[in-house]
Amino acid sequence: MTQPEIYLCALASNLCFAAASIYFTKYTKKYSSIWMNQVKSTVAFFAFCAAWASTESFFPISVNAWASFIFSGFMGLCVADIYMFRSYATLGPARSLVLFSFQPFILASYGYFILGQTISKVQLISILMLFSCFGLLVMERSKLHGKWDIKSFVWAFFGVVFDAVGIIFTRNAFEHAPGVGPFQANATRIVGALLGFLIINPRSYKKMARDFRVMLPLDRVSVIGASLIGTFLALALYLTSLKYAHLASLSCVNITAPVVLAAAESIRERKWPSVYLVCGLILFAAAILVLSFY
Numbered sequence: 001m002t003q004p005e006i007y008l009c010a011l012a013s014n015l016c017f018a019a020a021s022i023y024f025t026k027y028t029k030k031y032s033s034i035w036m037n038q039v040k041s042t043v044a045f046f047a048f049c050a051a052w053a054s055t056e057s058f059f060p061i062s063v064n065a066w067a068s069f070i071f072s073g074f075m076g077l078c079v080a081d082i083y084m085f086r087s088y089a090t091l092g093p094a095r096s097l098v099l100f101s102f103q104p105f106i107l108a109s110y111g112y113f114i115l116g117q118t119i120s121k122v123q124l125i126s127i128l129m130l131f132s133c134f135g136l137l138v139m140e141r142s143k144l145h146g147k148w149d150i151k152s153f154v155w156a157f158f159g160v161v162f163d164a165v166g167i168i169f170t171r172n173a174f175e176h177a178p179g180v181g182p183f184q185a186n187a188t189r190i191v192g193a194l195l196g197f198l199i200i201n202p203r204s205y206k207k208m209a210r211d212f213r214v215m216l217p218l219d220r221v222s223v224i225g226a227s228l229i230g231t232f233l234a235l236a237l238y239l240t241s242l243k244y245a246h247l248a249s250l251s252c253v254n255i256t257a258p259v260v261l262a263a264a265e266s267i268r269e270r271k272w273p274s275v276y277l278v279c280g281l282i283l284f285a286a287a288i289l290v291l292s293f294y
Contacts, residue, residue: 033085074166
């Protein structure tokens with residue numbers, strides 16, 4: 001894949017997740033973060049298996065690759081998303097996801113020390129600019145609500161850290177099995193997430209099925225649609241880019257989702273965006289331009 005194609009896949013993945021996050025937040029508030037994560041993982045698992053069976057052949061992978069995929073799914077799609085969805089219910093998806101500004105430092109450190117990837121001065125500048133988006137939106141929340149809401153930010157931060165761990169182990173799995181397809185890789189990762197939910201609460205699947213049966217038809221369609229777009233499609237696109245991309249640069253593109261969600265929130269509430277949000281959008285656009293053309 002060419003560099004533009006790699007980062008276009010990452011951008012499309014983030015936009016899919018941003019759109020689905022609106023519904024993830026709605027049903028997390030109505031049920032729970034574990035319930036919503038179980039539903040999206042279950043729906044995505046069947047979708048990935050169907051896509052794998054119809055478009056890819058089975059690729060034999062080593063025990064190391066298999067274990068890395070399973071553990072990455074447990075950390076990134078189970079533990080990380082539980083914390084992230086908890087913060088969705090209080091901070092909202094835009095403010096929660098903006099904490100992904102921390103992720104470049106985690107992934108860049110792993111890429112530098114473990115994979116031997118270099119970080120140029122231009123990449124470092126773009127990472128720092130995107131990190132500044134976090135500070136601006138935290139200041140915005142403090143000014144508007146008169147409190148920092150540290151607990152919700154801690155939940156979001158844990159989600160970012162565990163998601164970064166999941167990405168690291170996914171990349172490690174691709175190093176051991178470079179020929180594996182994105183659908184097989186994602187189906188294997190989601191097995192790790194589903195096992196994680198079973199460990200956390202063995203009875204949770206029974207509750208999920210019971211709640212799902214009594215949902216209104218529109219709610220059921222919304223949950224399934226959000227799961228397909230925000231998990232199946234988003235992960236398929238993201239793992240395609242993760243297989244080839246520079247980790248620090250890829251993490252910069254991940255800032256797309258919170259910025260888009262913050263703008264969408266202003267449009268939905270029919271309010272002019274705050275100065276903090278405008279400055280954040282300018283920093284984001286400048287960072288992406290620097291990353292793309294220099």
